[in-house]
Amino acid sequence: REPIHYAEVFMIAYCARRALSHSHNAGAQMQTLSNFPATRQAGLDLLSKFSPQAGPDYARGRNFDFGPNQPRFVSGLSPFVRRRLVTEQELITEVLKQHSADAAEKFIQEVFWRSYWKGWLELRPTVWQTYQTGLRGAWNAIQTQDGLERNWRTACMGNTGIDCFDAWAKELSSTGYLHNHARMWFASIWIFTLRLPWELGADFFLRHLLDGDPASNTLGWRWVAGLQTVGKTYLARPDNIKKYTNGRFTPTGLATKAVPLTGPENPPCGTLAPANPIDTALATGLLIHDEDLDLTHINIKRLPFQATAILSSHSTITPLKAADHVVQFAQGALCDTLGRLPAANSAPHTVKDVYDLIAWAQTHGLKQIITCYAPVGPIADQLTQARKLLAEQGILLVTVMAPYDRMTWPHATRGFFRFKDNITHFIAQISQRK
Numbered sequence: 001r002e003p004i005h006y007a008e009v010f011m012i013a014y015c016a017r018r019a020l021s022h023s024h025n026a027g028a029q030m031q032t033l034s035n036f037p038a039t040r041q042a043g044l045d046l047l048s049k050f051s052p053q054a055g056p057d058y059a060r061g062r063n064f065d066f067g068p069n070q071p072r073f074v075s076g077l078s079p080f081v082r083r084r085l086v087t088e089q090e091l092i093t094e095v096l097k098q099h100s101a102d103a104a105e106k107f108i109q110e111v112f113w114r115s116y117w118k119g120w121l122e123l124r125p126t127v128w129q130t131y132q133t134g135l136r137g138a139w140n141a142i143q144t145q146d147g148l149e150r151n152w153r154t155a156c157m158g159n160t161g162i163d164c165f166d167a168w169a170k171e172l173s174s175t176g177y178l179h180n181h182a183r184m185w186f187a188s189i190w191i192f193t194l195r196l197p198w199e200l201g202a203d204f205f206l207r208h209l210l211d212g213d214p215a216s217n218t219l220g221w222r223w224v225a226g227l228q229t230v231g232k233t234y235l236a237r238p239d240n241i242k243k244y245t246n247g248r249f250t251p252t253g254l255a256t257k258a259v260p261l262t263g264p265e266n267p268p269c270g271t272l273a274p275a276n277p278i279d280t281a282l283a284t285g286l287l288i289h290d291e292d293l294d295l296t297h298i299n300i301k302r303l304p305f306q307a308t309a310i311l312s313s314h315s316t317i318t319p320l321k322a323a324d325h326v327v328q329f330a331q332g333a334l335c336d337t338l339g340r341l342p343a344a345n346s347a348p349h350t351v352k353d354v355y356d357l358i359a360w361a362q363t364h365g366l367k368q369i370i371t372c373y374a375p376v377g378p379i380a381d382q383l384t385q386a387r388k389l390l391a392e393q394g395i396l397l398v399t400v401m402a403p404y405d406r407m408t409w410p411h412a413t414r415g416f417f418r419f420k421d422n423i424t425h426f427i428a429q430i431s432q433r434k
Contacts, residue, residue, distance in 0.1 A: 036079075038332030040340070043080030047094050050075045055099035059106040063244050065179035068171050074179065075107075078211035081114065083333040084294040088115060089404055089430045101427060108427075109420065112408070114216055116419045118375050119405075119412030121215040124267045125376045131199060131218050138197040139319055148196075155194055156204055164241055164249035165189045176210035176325045181244055187224040188236035192255035198225045208323045214377035226260025229415070233258035269413045272406065276398040278303070279368060285361060287311060287371035288348070290330045291379045293337045297402045298370060300341065307364040308341070309349040309357065310334050316378040354386040361395050373401035403433070 036042045053073065061073025080086040091111050095104050121127060142149045154160055158169030168186050172178045178186065183205070190201040202221040206212040222228035235258040242250045286305040288295070290312050314322045314330045338348055351357045361369060369390065374380040387397040407429055411422050 036076075037336075038079070038083070038085070038329045039336040040080075040085040043077060043086035044090075046075070046077055046080070047086060047091065050077065051094045051098045054095040054107040055103040058104075062106060062110075063181050065182045065245050067167075067245070067248055068175065072179070076177075078114075079176075079329060081111075082211040082213050083290050083330070084292045084402075085333055085336065087294050087402075087404065088112075089433070092427060092430055096427070101424075108423065112420070112423055112426070113416065114213070115404075115408040116412050116416050117215040117219050118213075119409030119419075121219060121376045122272065122405075122409050123269045123412060125270075125380075126267050127222075128214060128218060128376045130264060131202065131222075134197070135199040135203055135319065138199045141197070142200075151194065152196055152200055155190060155196060155201075160194065162189060162193070162251055162253065164245065164251045165194075167249070172205070172208045173323065176208060176323065176329070178205075178209070183220065184224060184234055185236040185241055187221050188234050188258065189254060191225050191261070192233075192235065192258045193253070198222070198227075198261065203318050203320070206322075207318045207320060208326065210326060210329050212317070212326065214317070215375060226258070227263045228266075230266070231260050233260050272401070272410055273399075275401065275406075278370060278398055278400075279396070282368040282396070283364075283366050284368045284370055285309065285364060285366040287351070287357070287369050288334065288337060289313065289371060289374060289379045290334055291374040291377060292372035292402065293333055294402065295337070295341075295372065298372060298400050303370065305370075306366065307349070307360070308338075308347065309351050309360050310338070311351045311357070311379065311382065313378045316382065354382055354389055357386055358389055358393060358395070361390065362393065366395060368396045368398060370398045370400065373399040373405065375405070404430075 036046065054075070058073055058075075064073065066072065077086060077091065081088060081091065088111050092108060095107060098104075101108065142152055155165075156169060156173075158166035158173070160166055165186060168178055168182050172186075187198070187201055190196050191198050198221050202217055205217050205221075206214070209217070219228055223232075224234040226233035235256075236251075236254055238251050238254060280303065283306055284303055285307045286298075286300065286303075286309070288308065288310045312330050312334060314327045349360050351360065357369075371383070374383055383397065383399065390397050408422075408426060411419050
């Protein structure tokens, strides 16, 4: 773990030099996403540049991975959406200015896939807990089994001898990006060819992906392994890899069968938590976390916050240290959000843990803390613990769920294709809210 004081020093330093990072050009998307400053404006600029290509061009080219520094047909927007520097509604609204819903169907569906995964996990949070338990078991095994530790390290460093896999491991580690199709191939090779625990692969992604999201990542790896849609696996095939990498790779020695892994049955579908009431008469503090930096649904102008604090997920999302580019993007996104707050709210306290949160609230005489709702993941785990401890001190923790999430997540009760039937309705609701 990095020392606690480093987060505060880094936040000050990052914010001080943020203005120096704003210059970027359209070609940056073709290089590495980490070239982009972690700001809302950078995300909006990228959306504006991409949206003309979000129709038939995206549909034709989205599955091709031409490699680092090569043209891509995907948007590169996922790190900004992951932190909600740019929202899903903004993606859909901007794209529909350029294309009909039919012409942009594939891109729009990809936006809603993200919402579906989040909703599915939100309605079944024990799947995240099961993953965490499995990950702890895998780490214990690494510490006691030399062969497993060696094979895991070889895979993470990209030294397996499987050319495509090694190239993807190094691309991910150095850039924070991996094409979605490559993520599926990588996960399949990790599980069925290298026979490594899937939880370790999911953790490798979360440590390095700029858009690493607990829901999409966990459930995507489960889907490849045959745990999500029980019995249905994804097998990385050399001919498929050759086709969609434009002949860059024709790997040999890959598994020819993908026998589904076994695990607990999927839990029954639950329901969303009800909305929390806000008491405007209470002394109130604002808590900002990097799971959702869209503060519009909190309506901060209406509430006179007496103090502001920030909470980042990068130190708790993985048992190991997250990659520097992941930490920097998360901190930069928090910094950018702070910079867009009214001046009275812009001097934050960096929360170290739930006990530090309580001490901060007591120092400022707070009786209520308001924050954006955190979907299932490390921030939600911390807030669950904090809510109980704060209540014991007479302090309310109010989480405000985005209307978009409350609209979409309840429909993630079955598979995506059932969820997809609601997309027309979702788009209509988004249009009405503009």
